[in-house]
Amino acid sequence: MPLPAKASLSQLRTRAKDLRKAVSKGRPDAIERARAHHPAYVDAESFTLRDAQLTVAREYGVVSWGELMGKVATELVEGRELHRYFGVELNNETWDLLDQIDETSPVLDQERLLYGAYAACLHWLEAGNEANHVRGEHLIARVALRIGRAELGLSHARRCLQLVETHRDQMADWDEPFAREALARALAATGAPAEAGAELRRARQLTELVADPGDREVLNTELAKGPWFGLTA
Known part of the structure; x- marks a missing residue:
């Protein structure tokens, strides 16, 4: 998935928080995203914010949240x-x-x-x-x-x-x-x-x-x- 135009880490952080909440509530679409992109997804109960951040990073084709942060930052400033x-x-x-x-x-x-x-x-x-x-x-x-x-x-x-x-x-x-x-x-x-x-x-x-x-x-x-x-x- 390509990064959105003028992406900011604040937007991506919100996306990760929303994903974590959705997984914890058992939403099937969110759980499917986690299963598809998190390399070691276990279950909704143990899915943390860090897990959600890693999932979002993998969705955008990078290996870690830190790499995603660096990619966005270097494009901005x-x-x-x-x-x-x-x-x-x-x-x-x-x-x-x-x-x-x-x-x-x-x-x-x-x-x-x-x-x-x-x-x-x-x-x-x-x-x-x-x-x-x-x-x-x-x-x-x-x-x-x-x-x-x-x-x-x-x-x-x-x-x-x-x-x-x-x-x-x-x-x-x-x-x-x-x-x-x-x-x-x-x-x-x-x-x-x-x-x-x-x-x-x-x-x-x-x-x-x-x-x-x-x-x-x-x-x-x-x-x-x-x-x-x-x-x-």
Whole structure:
């Protein structure tokens, strides 16, 4: 199948998400697509977003999602814009997978999740500003904690907050509460509940000061999510 004209990875990601939902609901056409193009399709119950992405890539005649991403990106942008493009796409993909992968997942899935977060941050170091760097550090911290690498998560959470405090003029009003949210999780995961609780309280206080209601809602949604490693969220 040829790529659509002016294809974007956002469109392809949506196609993969839709396929995963359709397979999980048992739609015969979606299951037939998975069986036809996924090299190791098992059943609808175990069909993940990564499986859907691989299926979509194979439908377009490439061997992997990463190759499809690269094919689309090189047709769209070059140089600094290429870094920006990959920064956005890797960031979004990593957040998409964050709820599906944890420390019980296959090691390769854990590593790919972590490397995706690092890669997103690296691309933003080339194309963005300190605020983008902060958000990259935040994502790395969240991923590391998700896959059971608490000390690594703490290191990146501390770096995230340090950057916020050093470059406040470049930050949005929601960057600091996000930084403190990640630090609270990391401190809890590494056995410092009192410090973790203080950071969580500060994150909540700062969330209430965020001007945009939509941004506040996003923050409150993340604050409501686990794991909190024994800390009362």
